[in-house]
Amino acid sequence: MFRKLRNALLRGLVVVLPIGITTWLLWWIGSSTESLLRQLILLVIPPERYLPGMGIAAALVVLLAAGTLFNALLVQSALAAWDRFLERIPVVKTIYGATRDFVRLIPAGGKRRDLRHVVLARFGEAQVIGFVTQEDAAELGIVDANEGLVAIYFPMSYQIGGYTALLPRSRVTPLDLPVEAAMRLVLTGGVSGAAA
Numbered sequence: 001m002f003r004k005l006r007n008a009l010l011r012g013l014v015v016v017l018p019i020g021i022t023t024w025l026l027w028w029i030g031s032s033t034e035s036l037l038r039q040l041i042l043l044v045i046p047p048e049r050y051l052p053g054m055g056i057a058a059a060l061v062v063l064l065a066a067g068t069l070f071n072a073l074l075v076q077s078a079l080a081a082w083d084r085f086l087e088r089i090p091v092v093k094t095i096y097g098a099t100r101d102f103v104r105l106i107p108a109g110g111k112r113r114d115l116r117h118v119v120l121a122r123f124g125e126a127q128v129i130g131f132v133t134q135e136d137a138a139e140l141g142i143v144d145a146n147e148g149l150v151a152i153y154f155p156m157s158y159q160i161g162g163y164t165a166l167l168p169r170s171r172v173t174p175l176d177l178p179v180e181a182a183m184r185l186v187l188t189g190g191v192s193g194a195a196a
Helices: 002-041 054-069 073-086 090-103 179-187
Strands: 118-123 126-134 149-155 162-168 172-174
Touching (some): 126 172, 126 179, 149 179
Antiparallel strands (some): 118 126, 149 162
């Protein structure tokens, strides 16, 4: 009897926990954004004209503007200067660099930022799912172009890290699998199927 109750409780956790954490995270992001931008908006408009949700709307406008302006040379130069500035601050450079690199894994429509496609790479008898980051690893500036290497990122399960390997094309087999589905498969250690 106790085992059945425990199993039912664990099954309930499996169902409720992801929903609860996702809902809480979305609520926290939304309420934090609303609260922060509300203060800025109230500097421009009187409090009686403020409507709930204006902070989130303002955040969406800022993100849209940032995404649109990203291709402008002036903006790219300013961002590069900002990166160089933050790289000189000991603790900040570690946090900022890790966050920036993680966010760059999100497909954003730009040629250089996207994980190109999903591949299977052979390591002896094992095959590992990876994501091509550079079709020609020579673009990284650490190997010669005549070596014909591909840069592949291999994330670890449950988001504890990852590594990049430069492999010959002959050891890489393309997979007909969307990047998002493959990432879900890899990050959950195969517990969640690619089609889930």
